[in-house]
Amino acid sequence: MRVEITDEVIPAAEIVAEIKAGEDGAVCVFDGIVRNNTRGRKTLYLDYEAYREMALEKMQGLAGEAVERFGVRDVAMVHRLGRLVVGETSVLIVVASAHRGAGFEACRWLIDTLKKTVPIWKKEQFVDGAIWADGEPFPEEQRVGGSSEQRVSETENSSRGVAFELKGGLGEESGRPSPPPRAKALVGDPGSDEAHISKSRAGAPGSVAKVEGGGGR
Amino acid sequence: MRVRVLYFGVLKDLFGHDHVEMELAEGSSVADLLTLHRGLIATSVWDALAVAVNQEYSRAGDLLKDGDEVALLPPVSGGVEG
Numbered sequence: 001m002r003v004e005i006t007d008e009v010i011p012a013a014e015i016v017a018e019i020k021a022g023e024d025g026a027v028c029v030f031d032g033i034v035r036n037n038t039r040g041r042k043t044l045y046l047d048y049e050a051y052r053e054m055a056l057e058k059m060q061g062l063a064g065e066a067v068e069r070f071g072v073r074d075v076a077m078v079h080r081l082g083r084l085v086v087g088e089t090s091v092l093i094v095v096a097s098a099h100r101g102a103g104f105e106a107c108r109w110l111i112d113t114l115k116k117t118v119p120i121w122k123k124e125q126f127v128d129g130a131i132w133a134d135g136e137p138f139p140e141e142q143r144v145g146g147s148s149e150q151r152v153s154e155t156e157n158s159s160r161g162v163a164f165e166l167k168g169g170l171g172e173e174s175g176r177p178s179p180p181p182r183a184k185a186l187v188g189d190p191g192s193d194e195a196h197i198s199k200s201r202a203g204a205p206g207s208v209a210k211v212e213g214g215g216g217r
Numbered sequence: 218m219r220v221r222v223l224y225f226g227v228l229k230d231l232f233g234h235d236h237v238e239m240e241l242a243e244g245s246s247v248a249d250l251l252t253l254h255r256g257l258i259a260t261s262v263w264d265a266l267a268v269a270v271n272q273e274y275s276r277a278g279d280l281l282k283d284g285d286e287v288a289l290l291p292p293v294s295g296g297v298e299g
Contacts, residue, residue: 135292
């Protein structure tokens with residue numbers, strides 16, 4: 001199984017050609033390409049990023065699961081990251097099988113499941129702004145946000161912006177045009193991409209301890 | 218204990234960096250870490266979040282330990298639209 005995350009152009013024709021074997025009766029290809037608009041808004045390019053190691057592992061898992069679930073012979077799945085312009089392939093899924101039905105089903109399941117569970121994100125650059133694309137909701141078993149318990153403790157802690165300086169930016173939502181980032185770490189070397197939140201200044205342990213005592217769980 | 222927290226997608230923009238090292242009380246859970254973050258920045262992303270601990274999807278009640286890599290994952294949007 002050829003499963004890759006790449007920063008280069010995906011060699012679609014080569015991948016399709018190399019997967020074919022004598023026992024195959026069908027090769028089903030899903031070629032996901034960058035469209036020139038989203039809901040009528042003109043797209044200039046997309047920037048894809050990933051939690052790379054985890055994304056690759058999840059893709060490998062999906063490829064193996066597709067073979068088991070649908071009885072197809074082989075799967076190739078390649079996702080590209082970085083800046084892609086209109087018409088370029090962002091994801092290629094190829095399924096080789098003895099019969100077409102299983103191939104179509106596996107191909108459909110692979111792209112649908114990838115879009116829900118593989119940690120890859122894209123930012124859409126339009127002529128008049130950029131937004132992070134609305135993601136597919138996580139399956140229930142993977143989502144951890146949004147419990148009522150957490151909302152209660154959020155209220156209790158809302159006044160404690162210990163580690164970060166907030167300059168507005170409240171009520172931000174993904175999927176809408178957003179201003180530049182406005183929250184930054186108070187503690188940390190601005191020249192480094194790593195912000196250290198120290199024990200003494202951030203008070204994180206105290207906050208957590210208080211959350212526990214305040215019914216945060 | 219010290220954990221490494223990774224921010225992706227819109228969270229990376231909101232926080233202005235892609236990771237931080239954080240000190241947490243022993244016995245802190247994924248939910249505790251989220252509660253702490255909810256107090257830092259208000260965004261609807263928290264309600265739709267998934268969390269990966271050492272690259273595996275985790276549950277809110279999972280306990281963290283020293284050295285863990287905790288990734289805060291907004292809803293994913295790989296592949297193509299439609």
